Amino acid sequence: MSRTTPGPDHPADFEDLRRQAVALRREGLSLRQIRDRLKIHNNDLLNRLVKGEPPPDWTRRPNAKDDLRERARALRREGRTYDQIQLELGCSKSSISLWVRDLPKPEPRYTPEEQRALMNEGRARMRSARDEERKQAKGRAAAEVGSLSPRELFLIGVGLYWAEGSKDKPYARREDVLFVNSDPGMIRVYLAWLHLLGITPARIRYRVMIHATAGIAGAERYWAGLVGTDVDRLQKTTVKKHNPKTVRKNVGEDYRGCLVIRVTKGADLYRRIEGAWYGIVGAAGSTDQD
Secondary structure (H helix, E strand, O other): OOOOOOOOOOOOHHHHHHHHHHHHHOOOOOOOOOHHHHHHHHHHHHHHOOOOOOOOOHOOOOOOOHHHHHHHHHHHOOOOOOHHHHHOOOOOOOHHHHHHHOOOOOOOOOHHHHHHHHHHHHHHHHHHHHHHHHHHHHHHHHHHOOOOHHHHHHHHHOOOOOEEOOOOOOOOEEOOEEEEEEOHHHHHHHHHHHOOOOOOOOHHHEEEEEEEEOOHHHHHHHHHHHHHOOOOHHHHEEEOOOOOOOOOOOOOOOOOOOEEEEEEEHHHHHHHHHHHHHHHHHHHHHHHOO
16 A cells, blocks of 8 residues: 655644744745745745744835834834824824834823913914904905095995984884994994084984993993083983893993984985985996996
8 A cells, every 4th residue: 555745735744844934934034045945836835834924124125114114113202292203204193103003102291281271372372363363454454445535435324324224114204314323433434424414513412322231321421422522412311121031242341332313304314315325226236247
């Protein structure tokens, strides 16, 4: 009876070949050298024989990122964060994480209280920068306006009144010129417009309208000073009763209510305003938009 010669697929032969292949691998031989030494030309078998054994360093192809990797690991050992390493090396955080994930995390540089203080400081700088940006943008826009011609002021005033003034209704004929607003700048523009239209101070009446919980006397002094009249020349202040169920936001020292400005004998003026407004609407509708 003939005896079959054991081959590499036989368990005993495989383990013997593996011991030889591992020994050669640990001596620093490449796969090609092990193949030639053991006369094994089956790549699948060769890889199985050296499975788990890392290749020698001299067989590895140089990687362009090897220097970055070593530098990243060195920086991590110094206690740098991912952000700091990324800033210095210019590589992605995913690569940094892959390179240094086996290294211990650095100790926090700041206590929680210090971190909150730094965050608040950063937010304050951002708010300050945004405020400065807003201020500059508004300043540039204001400078673009320049001076106003009488016609420009007239048209502005008509639009201003039609937005904020009282209006005549078919069901309630009130051809009164009555303007109410809380914006000091708007009040100044409106008074300049009345002056342009030839309305004398003797025809203008002022009245404060304010909530009962506000400083009424202070508001009266403020508005009287703004329009250049005496407090005792103001008409009786209209005081609004406070509703406890309503949460008001117009509170504090800056809240001074509204100023009501009425022009006496204003029917003719009102008709002129309304007619001018409809003229603006018609002109805007016929303007070439191309």
